[in-house]
Amino acid sequence: MEPNQPAQVAKESSKAPTGIAGFDEITRGGLPRARTTLLVGGPGSGKTIMALQFLAHGARDCKEPGIFVAFEESSRRIEANAESFGWGLADLLRKKELFFLDAQPKSDLVQAGDFDLGGMLAALEAQAQAMRARRIVFDALDVVLALLPDPAAKRREIYRLHEWLLARELTGIITAKAGGDENSVVIQQPFGFMQFMVDCAVILDHSVALGVSYRNLRVQKYRGSGFDENESPFLIGNGGLVVDVARTRVHVHPKVSNERVPSGVERLDTMLGGGYYRGASILVTGYSGTAKTTLSGAFAGAACQRGEHTLFVSFDSDCNEVIRNLASVGIGLDRYVKSGCLRMISARSIAGSAESYLVRIKTEAEEHGARCLVIDPVSTWYKSSNDTTAQSVADRLIDWSKGEGITLVCTSLLDEMSNRTESGSPLQISTLADTWIHLSYLVQAGERNRGLSIVKSRGTAHSNQVRELILSDAGVTLADTYTAGGEVLMGTLRWEKERAERVASEAAEAAAKLKRVKLDAEEAELKVRMKSLETELVAKQVEKALLVRSTQSHEGELSRGRTQMKELRGDDETIAGGKASQP
Known part of the structure; x- marks a missing residue:
């Protein structure tokens, strides 16, 4: 990783961040530093806002003073329109970190002879040196170029401007109107070659479908850098442009949680x-x-x-x-x-x-x-x-x-x-x-x-x-x-079933309780009967024992009585027995 670090640092430093959420991610860091970028779009597509947001971010957060050259609207109107975004343009202008140049052709201008951008560029160079400007925007350049007599003259002035930007190493943005139908965004001729001349070209589109407004942008080209080529939606919010890059971002597997x-x-x-x-x-x-x-x-x-x-x-x-x-x-x-x-x-x-x-x-x-x-x-x-x-x-x-x-x-x-x-x-x-x-x-x-x-x-x-x-x-x-x-x-039917089950449960419980009482009574009755029978059994056993003893005693008495009777009567067996017993 270490051998690649210098190249990575150089790559990052070669880009000027715009401060536009999402756009810097699409372009891998911002617009090409010390080079020219072309913004193309129809009316209401956000060209001026994007260019002005680029300047404000550079002056406020990157310490890069900037110049805004307005060919269509006056600087006062642009400043008033941008006040709601909270960029603090008035403070930047007061600190001379931002400069507005009004270069709108007057409506009653009568052109006599040829003209070029040389005088304006000379004035801009003096201003850029005085404030050490690093960024510059030419807004609606097509307005002033439309005054030139032929395509060759227009091409000449565009090249003059481009070479001037490169020589001063200024990070420049040129905005131009798009033409064609609402399904295509093509820069108005004869300025189409500008898309080939610049180092970066961004196309802004504002369309309406089924009564709903859509804004999209696409980076058409970016020399010397990778970028997301797909079209990305954006909106103009409270802080300026916000670009949605979820559709173009490289998919990263999210962390899976068991919580x-x-x-x-x-x-x-x-x-x-x-x-x-x-x-x-x-x-x-x-x-x-x-x-x-x-x-x-x-x-x-x-x-x-x-x-x-x-x-x-x-x-x-x-x-x-x-x-x-x-x-x-x-x-x-x-x-x-x-x-x-x-x-x-x-x-x-x-x-x-x-x-x-x-x-x-x-x-x-x-x-x-x-x-x-x-x-x-x-x-x-x-x-x-x-x-x-x-x-x-x-x-x-x-x-x-x-x-x-x-x-x-x-x-x-x-x-x-x-x-x-x-x-x-x-x-x-x-x-x-x-x-x-x-x-x-x-x-x-x-x-x-x-x-x-x-x-x-x-x-x-x-x-x-x-x-x-x-x-x-x-x-x-x-x-x-x-x-x-x-x-x-559900509902009443469920309630009725709950009630029926509750009544049935209560009835079953009562029946079981009554059955237990009856069984307890029967058990007690049986225990009493068993006790009585046990007592009667003992009495019978005693009576039987007495009967046996009485019978045995009676039989003994009878046997002794018979023996005595025999002795009293002189029974031969008794006498013989007696004599035999004498010595």
Whole structure:
């Protein structure tokens, strides 16, 4: 790496940064230093603003004084028009870090004989030396060149100007008007050769399609440097030009996070296996009134409760209306707006094409330091642009949010009248979204109830159930799933089933309790009977023992009595036995 460092430093120092967000990234550092750049565009394309922003940035931030030569508008008008951008031109002019030269031909000018730019360039050289200027802009050069009699004279003066810039090593910009139809940007002849002469050529385009304004720029050539060749949208914001380079930027794999962030609905987090992934893109689709805004508002409230800066962009309602409506379902966002943690933007402050929406949203998110972003609904872009442009912008929004590690929640409105299904979202960003939540209506028993299902959620073992979404003063929650005959029950039917199950449970519990009492009584009765039988058994056993002893005693008495009787009667056996026993 070390041997390449000097070349890298030299490459960076050969470019003059413009200070235009995105453009310096497209050109790998800015315009070619000490060389000439041509800006070509039609009316309202932003040529003068871009050139003036280049000068202001150089004088203010790069310590490179600049000169602005105005061939079309007076310097006073240009300064007044640029005041809203906050560049501090008046202060730069007072410090002599910036100089305006009025070179507009007078309207009543009567040309007599030939003229050239030599006198003006001599005056400019003295001014440049006095203020040590490093940058210079010739705005609307075609206006003064139109006074020359023939193409040869015009070509001669253009070469004179170009050689003068190179000899003084000034970083120059020449602006010129574009001609042709609105589908092509071609510099007016006979000045077309300027595109071949300069070192860098930038084409600005301003067009209108379906009543929507589009601004795009493209670097046509850049000698000695790589650059992004694709067309990039831009807008003129509060600070000047802002260029969207997400479409042309080399893709960088975003950092993948395993951290989970709450959705704002506890039971939805359970269905998702713990919530959304940090930096993921979440799409919420549904018909009007299915609580898409409520679900995204719950996410914004949970993010702010964690202390994470959040940007909420609403295209359907005014911000105050959104805050009021969400408060009715227990989602209080006003305190977060007051604390500065939540920034809310309504569609009334963002107007134009889908490209304009994207650039402004990115600018607001970066200024706010947002870690979470809500766009409600993103399908508005489909109405403001053609299908291809809107789809491209939505795709770039997801790529950008992933690259920045921003958790993105977008809602998309489905049209009930167009018979679209959950897969028929106007913007097919569902293929790029990490989590897709679909909200729907279920009509049962004369009621319309909201249902929520998770179509997909990458990397999570999510639920496949359709749950009823319940909105109340206490907040947002999901009801338990109840089915009957394979059909999901919601609303009154669910309530009736809950009540029936509760009554049946209570009846079963009472019956079981009564059965236990009966069994206890029977058990006690059996125990008493068993005790009585045991006592009776003992008595019988005693009686039997007495009977046995009595019988044995009686038999003994009878045997002794018979023996005595025999002895008294002189029984021969007894006498013989007696005699035999004598000695």
